Amino acid sequence: MKKDLGLVQAVYPMPVLMVAAYDADGKVNVMNVAWGQICAEDKIILFIGEGKKTWLNIKESKAFTVAIADEAHMDAADFFGIASGNKISDKFERTGYHAVKSDKVNAPIIEEFPVVMECELLEFLHTDHVDGIVGKIVNVKAEEEVLSENGKVDPEKLNALMFDQFQNGYYATGRKVGQAWNAGTELMKK
Numbered sequence: 001m002k003k004d005l006g007l008v009q010a011v012y013p014m015p016v017l018m019v020a021a022y023d024a025d026g027k028v029n030v031m032n033v034a035w036g037q038i039c040a041e042d043k044i045i046l047f048i049g050e051g052k053k054t055w056l057n058i059k060e061s062k063a064f065t066v067a068i069a070d071e072a073h074m075d076a077a078d079f080f081g082i083a084s085g086n087k088i089s090d091k092f093e094r095t096g097y098h099a100v101k102s103d104k105v106n107a108p109i110i111e112e113f114p115v116v117m118e119c120e121l122l123e124f125l126h127t128d129h130v131d132g133i134v135g136k137i138v139n140v141k142a143e144e145e146v147l148s149e150n151g152k153v154d155p156e157k158l159n160a161l162m163f164d165q166f167q168n169g170y171y172a173t174g175r176k177v178g179q180a181w182n183a184g185t186e187l188m189k190k
Helices: 053-061 071-080 092-096
Strands: 017-023 028-033 034-038 041-047 063-068 097-102 109-110 115-126 131-142 160-162 170-173
Touching: 017 053, 017 109, 028 053, 028 071, 028 092, 028 109, 041 115, 053 063, 053 115, 063 131, 071 092, 071 160, 071 170, 092 097, 109 115
Parallel strands: none
Antiparallel strands: 017 028, 017 063, 034 041, 041 131, 063 115, 097 109, 115 131, 160 170
8 A cells, every 4th residue: 555655756766967067257067956857859958946056157158068977976976966056166176076178069078977968058948837958969978988889878887876856865777677668568469
């Protein structure tokens, strides 16, 4: 029997995404965003409230990068979520991490995170119920050590972080349990 839990953000897993953008002076800021998702083949939506430092930077620069946080960099990923760029001016510098300018968009790539999407700003969404940033994914870069033999990102090598909203925990992904567009084919035959 199921027990009532009340209002809970009951979607699991949630990605742990590192969103980076330059401010007007070219300074790097990074934000941890768990409320984000691919919303079309070449588009991503990030649910970031107006006024956040990253929101302001994206408005200014018209570009951003989105990296997938991994288990090896969990401490900095968490820090990027709990520290506000509006309150801590040296937020990025405190981590000792390194950024390089994307060659595709006007945004920083954080070198420590193994997979990054380079994005151009398409639009800000603001309704009575949701605030979001939609970006066009221009390119994806990945470290060779997280690629499989076929040249694609291998989740077993990536060890991407997932956020658990039930217990406020981080979990690492990686174990493959089935093949998409194949695991349910027997039910198609009924």
